[in-house]
Amino acid sequence: MSRYPALRMRRTRAAPWSRSLHAETVLTPADLIWPMFVTEGDDEEPIASLPGVSRWPIAGIVDRAREARNLGIPCIALFPNTPNALRSADGAEAANPDNLMCRTIRALKDAVPEVGVLTDVALDPYTSHGHDGLIDEAGYVLNDATSEILVRQAMVQANAGADIIAPSDMMDGRVGAIRDALEQGGHANVQIMAYAAKYASAFYGPFRDAVGSRGLLAGDKKTYQMDPANREEALREVELDLAEGADSVMVKPGLPYLDIIRSVKDAFQVPVFAYQVSGEYAMIEAAAAAGAGDRDALVLETLMAFRRAGCSGVLTYHAAHAARLLSR
Numbered sequence: 302m303s304r305y306p307a308l309r310m311r312r313t314r315a316a317p318w319s320r321s322l323h324a325e326t327v328l329t330p331a332d333l334i335w336p337m338f339v340t341e342g343d344d345e346e347p348i349a350s351l352p353g354v355s356r357w358p359i360a361g362i363v364d365r366a367r368e369a370r371n372l373g374i375p376c377i378a379l380f381p382n383t384p385n386a387l388r389s390a391d392g393a394e395a396a397n398p399d400n401l402m403c404r405t406i407r408a409l410k411d412a413v414p415e416v417g418v419l420t421d422v423a424l425d426p427y428t429s430h431g432h433d434g435l436i437d438e439a440g441y442v443l444n445d446a447t448s449e450i451l452v453r454q455a456m457v458q459a460n461a462g463a464d465i466i467a468p469s470d471m472m473d474g475r476v477g478a479i480r481d482a483l484e485q486g487g488h489a490n491v492q493i494m495a496y497a498a499k500y501a502s503a504f505y506g507p508f509r510d511a512v513g514s515r516g517l518l519a520g521d522k523k524t525y526q527m528d529p530a531n532r533e534e535a536l537r538e539v540e541l542d543l544a545e546g547a548d549s550v551m552v553k554p555g556l557p558y559l560d561i562i563r564s565v566k567d568a569f570q571v572p573v574f575a576y577q578v579s580g581e582y583a584m585i586e587a588a589a590a591a592g593a594g595d596r597d598a599l600v601l602e603t604l605m606a607f608r609r610a611g612c613s614g615v616l617t618y619h620a621a622h623a624a625r626l627l628s629r
């Protein structure tokens with residue numbers, strides 16, 4: 302018997318060129334979607350619980366889109382911070398063709414048409430109670446009545462020029478309803494990226510600050526978002542959204558749900574995206590600030606993990622920073 306290991310697994314790891322050659326997964330700026338927050342205000346508004354992320358007026362969003370293009374980031378995701386005066390119980394502002402979202406989409410498609418615009422469909426930035434849909438007297442979020450307004454919301458966004466409609470509300474049947482409306486409304490090529498497996502998560506706190514719904518939200522979202530205990534249910538959610546006409550599906554949050562991403566990819570072989578959400582971003586920033594880890598390395602390792610798990614791409618607030626690191 303030989304005194305040596307039959308196979309030295311370390312051989313291919315010994316030099317940088319060899320590690321590159323043997324990498325099973327690649328991460329590039331083209332795998333990133335950059336989420337951003339729009340404000341009606343005139344100035345940049347830093348978000349305390351999301352250090353390094355700000356709400357921007359429309360002109361600032363257009364500048365960020367140019368930055369995305371220059372960095373090779375193909376797509377940006379938009380979320381509006383609606384002034385409280387425009388919020389209501391029924392979230393009607395969501396379907397106003399001149400709302401902040403639609404004005405931003407038009408400005409982007411005018412100035413930087415080569416960058417994809419993904420728009421959020423859900424009522425939480427527009428409701429006075431902070432829920433993603435209409436509620437009854439008991440506070441229960443109504444499914445079918447909500448779906449109707451979501452369809453109108455999706456249509457004003459598509460009419461304004463949105464490239465990808467991304468419903469994040471978790472109502473049953475809304476993907477099919479939106480797909481029908483898009484087909485009938487002359488938007489056959491507008492994509493739907495369904496937030497198919499979205500969990501009722503503790504990682505969304507800073508986002509709710511960013512869109513201004515944290516203080517308004519009564520209760521939690523457990524009657525529509527998924528229980529973190531469930532995996533099979535995620536597969537059923539994905540199957541339904543695909544059958545209803547989704548072009549791609551999302552798993553959200555990201556890192557704690559890599560098993561779901563891998564299960565979805567193995568079961569369906571469709572484009573899967575992950576949302577590395579606000580609380581995940583904040584945790585990395587806090588860890589780096591506390592000296593518990595190297596920020597750049599944490600950012601790139603977590604994003605690579607999404608790719609390895611099967612993601613086509615990742616929505617991340619670190620998109621611009623990661624793209625800069627990747628193009629060095």
Ligand SMILES: NCc1[nH]cc(CCC(=O)O)c1CC(=O)O
Nearest residue numbers: 423425469504505508578579580
């Ligand atoms: N429609 C709500 C929505 N869309 C995206 C996020 C979270 C994104 C993040 O935390 O970065 C949420 C929060 C929620 O469900 O309360």
Ligand SMILES: [Mg+2]
Nearest residue numbers: 471472473538
């Ligand atoms: Mg569903």
